[in-house]
Amino acid sequence: AQSVTQLGSHVSVSEGALVLLRCNYSSSVPPYLFWYVQYPNQGLQLLLKYTTGATLVKGINGFEAEFKKSETSFHLTKPSAHMSDAAEYFCAVALAYTDKLIFGTGTRLQVFP
Amino acid sequence: GAVVSQHPSWVICKSGTSVKIECRSLDFQATTMFWYRQFPKQSLMLMATSNEGSKATYEQGVEKDKFLINHASLTLSTLTVTSAHPEDSSFYICSAPIRGSNRGSPLHFGNGTRLTVT
Numbered sequence: 445a446q447s448v449t450q451l452g453s454h455v456s457v458s459e460g461a462l463v464l465l466r467c468n469y470s471s472s473v474p475p476y477l478f479w480y481v482q483y484p485n486q487g488l489q490l491l492l493k494y495t496t497g498a499t500l501v502k503g504i505n506g507f508e509a510e511f512k513k514s515e516t517s518f519h520l521t522k523p524s525a526h527m528s529d530a531a532e533y534f535c536a537v538a539l540a541y542t543d544k545l546i547f548g549t550g551t552r553l554q555v556f557p
Numbered sequence: 558g559a560v561v562s563q564h565p566s567w568v569i570c571k572s573g574t575s576v577k578i579e580c581r582s583l584d585f586q587a588t589t590m591f592w593y594r595q596f597p598k599q600s601l602m603l604m605a606t607s608n609e610g611s612k613a614t615y616e617q618g619v620e621k622d623k624f625l626i627n628h629a630s631l632t633l634s635t636l637t638v639t640s641a642h643p644e645d646s647s648f649y650i651c652s653a654p655i656r657g658s659n660r661g662s663p664l665h666f667g668n669g670t671r672l673t674v675t
Contacts, residue, residue, distance in 0.1 A: 487666030543654045549600045
């Protein structure tokens with residue numbers, strides 16, 4: 445079975461500071477991993493994904509994530525937070541042999557001026 | 558880019574009535590669509606998978622008679638909440654893989670429907 449765990453339901457950073465949102469996965473097969481962002485009362489927007497190949501994945505809005513098999517992690521980072529980054533972020537893993545996604549519990553990012 | 562349109566964005570209904578939510582793929586064909594439910598400040602829970610031309614598959618614990626799913630065409634899937642009750646109040650979101658049913662295809666999401674049952 446596949447699952448993801450997001451550590452920290454809330455993360456607060458100052459504008460311009462590093463953003464680090466943590467995600468650990470559990471998977472019996474090579475995982476396909478995703479990060480999505482959700483703004484209030486909206487659907488989800490794909491930030492980035494990892495399937496195979498390069499372990500450092502770059503996404504939209506300056507976000508990137510690194511797949512670390514040894515640590516079973518796929519943490520999301522951004523060097524410098526912007527006020528517009530305030531949102532809910534979800535890590536997800538694709539179920540084996542399907543394209544169903546299993547989501548983590550989400551991390552709410554707050555950015556202070 | 559690929560867009561999934563979901564309608565209505567919000568709906569308020571009385572207990573006992575039925576509500577239909579539509580999900581359309583605007584510039585691509587979606588043989589598969591996923592319906593999620595999200596409670597306040599919680600994650601998305603997969604309810605069911607709708608398949609064009611065949612019956613939907615429901616996740617464990619989801620009442621198929623209560624949440625009717627129809628995928629009548631390659632661009633339209635509907636979720637009908639029948640005999641809605643206050644506990645059905647939630648945020649419902651549809652999604653579709655943009656490159657068919659291949660593992661790893663990113664999902665495109667509708668903007669969700671907030672259902673409030675009074």
